[in-house]
Amino acid sequence: xxxxxxxxxxxxxxxxxxxxxxxxxxxxxxxxxxxxxxxxxxxxxxxxxxxxxxxxxxxxxxxxxxxxxxxxxxxxxxxxxxxxxxxxxxxxxxxxxxxxxxxxxxxxxxxxxxxxxxxxxxxxxxxxxxxxxxxxxxxxxxxxxxxxxxxxxxxxxxxxxxxxxxxxxxxxxxxxxxxxxxxxxxxxxxxxxxxxxxxxxxxxxxxxxxxxxxxxxxxxxxxxxxxxxxxxxxxxxxxxxxxxxxxxxxxxxxxxxxxxxxxxxxxxxxxxxx
Numbered sequence: 001x002x003x004x005x006x007x008x009x010x011x012x013x014x015x016x017x018x019x020x021x022x023x024x025x026x027x028x029x030x031x032x033x034x035x036x037x038x039x040x041x042x043x044x045x046x047x048x049x050x051x052x053x054x055x056x057x058x059x060x061x062x063x064x065x066x067x068x069x070x071x072x073x074x075x076x077x078x079x080x081x082x083x084x085x086x087x088x089x090x091x092x093x094x095x096x097x098x099x100x101x102x103x104x105x106x107x108x109x110x111x112x113x114x115x116x117x118x119x120x121x122x123x124x125x126x127x128x129x130x131x132x133x134x135x136x137x138x139x140x141x142x143x144x145x146x147x148x149x150x151x152x153x154x155x156x157x158x159x160x161x162x163x164x165x166x167x168x169x170x171x172x173x174x175x176x177x178x179x180x181x182x183x184x185x186x187x188x189x190x191x192x193x194x195x196x197x198x199x200x201x202x203x204x205x206x207x208x209x210x211x212x213x214x215x216x217x218x219x220x221x222x223x224x225x226x227x228x229x230x231x232x233x234x235x236x237x238x239x240x241x242x243x244x245x246x247x248x249x250x251x252x253x254x255x256x257x258x259x260x261x262x263x264x265x266x267x268x269x270x271x272x273x274x
Contacts, residue, residue: 027054032246034267036090038097040259047090049098049267057081080108093131097263098234100254103127106143117148124163128255135173135256139189141165153198161193167217174256178227188218207240215255227258244269 030051037044061077087101104126112118122143129136143163151158168186169175176184192214199207212235220230234252241247250263 028052029272031270031272032267034088034265036088036095036097037264038095039262041095041097041261043092043095045090045092045095047088047096049088049265051084051086053082053084055080055082076113077109077111080110082106082108087131089131096131097257097261098250098254099130100256101129101131117146117151120145122163124165126165130256135175136171138168139165141188156196156198158197159193159195161191161195163191165189165191172256174258175224175229178223178229179221180223182221182223187220190214190216190218192216204242205239206242209236209238209240211236211238213252213254229258232257240269 028051032049034047034049035044036047058078058080061079083103083105085101085103088096088098089101090096090099093099104124106122106124108120108122110118110120120143122145123141124143125138125140127136127138141164143161143165145159145161147157147159149155149157165188166186167189170184172184194212195209196211197207197209213233215232217224217230224230232253232255234250234254236248236250238246238248246265246267246269248263248265248267250265251260253260
């Protein structure tokens, strides 16, 4: 338990430091101490939910500066090399129902417009594992992201993320157990994500967020389909309260999990953004 925690903490610290050292870098670092419980679990546990995202290098192809004035409606194109990491680390890994950690590097082309939103295309490489590092795999492929503010309401945000990648599951213990003596061949997988966030102006509730993640393996072996390891999906509703407190409810499962679950979280959100 201690070794994985120290390893992940080191990775996050290095990534966060690198983002501040990089010229023109844009970074986000969020830590959420949480209490987690689930319907199918063996009891609640405390943990840390983390999200790290930043650009190591960026190059703009256009300028918003026109005659000394900033044109807020200009279309901006840029190339970026970035990183991201997210997951939940629990004090008891056996009681962690969101036992899925991701670390990603990508190269992106971005085109953004204040009225139409931002569109990104990317090449990515990602490392996926669980908290104990018993299951792990590498994924690389192509991705696309679209995001826009003020789509249905003032100051709301909507985003779609889709990628198609080749998964190398040679260190996936769950998959190996299901397939028995069969070889762990690489396979292709769709990974889709939808996010909608809306601020709420009330004394108690500050925001409402809906997130949906979907993973689908192409041409999965029969044993994998029977074990329902070819499809994973997780839907989450998160209510942001005053004083950075939040409540969250999730239903479904993430990769490396075999059973659907219902997950309840309460915690605090701390954001560090450059």
